[in-house]
Amino acid sequence: MATISLKDIQKLKDDLKEKGYKFTPQRRSIVDTIIASEGKHLTAEEIYDEVKKICPEIGLATVYRTILLLEQMGIIYKLDLNDGCSRYELAHQDEVHRHHHLVCSKCGKVIEVEDDLLEELEKDIQKKYNFKIKDHSVKFFGLCSECRDDK
Template structure:
């Protein structure tokens, strides 16, 4: 089921696209809707394509790739590398100061999102020590999930 996008979000998206010389076409809207519906799923471009194709059978994979790049450029989504050889995409949460962290199971590949920003103190130390203004960070922890730990 596709999650609803608020009218304000659509207006902002249209403005961001217009500033870059693009329009919010039905194909782009279907891609955005699919990414929103898959929130927390960390979809690959091919998975996004498979879902969008159900809504827009005429869409090509190249259009999906171009749109993903565009959406990443305007900050609506970001790329996530989980060391599985695939680029995955996730909706950028406008309420988060930084990207959330991920726990990645080395055995089953499951991904758990950590919503708390546990690095605020570390960021402050780094900014002071290196005179460096941090804008964002991305952290992934690799190990074994609780299910895989049960299996031995």
């Protein structure tokens, strides 16, 4: 599980304040839930269900607005895993690019690939097309080891 330091929380508070927002207990609960659920790629509704356990008074609209704000600030990423749902995960400051995902077409399991496997390809594309790549998102679809071995 990822941890967020007091320094990170203070930076988040400062960033929100700079944009005219407050770091409310509801927003803090949403951030804490996303951090605690790292690797699970939760939907907004799933985040809402978890946050509601801590803040029973929170509304789904508040969760959606906060997710949008956190995404705009670069704190979380939206993922489309071709299942009809938008999912969210924490952005890591030490990542140059988003990490890649392996998605099982049978059971829906998502495996995170931590290595940036496309570094050389990216350099070639930038040179060939005179295009500065800032980020990329890659998903591979197939069968996980459990589904592949399923007879």
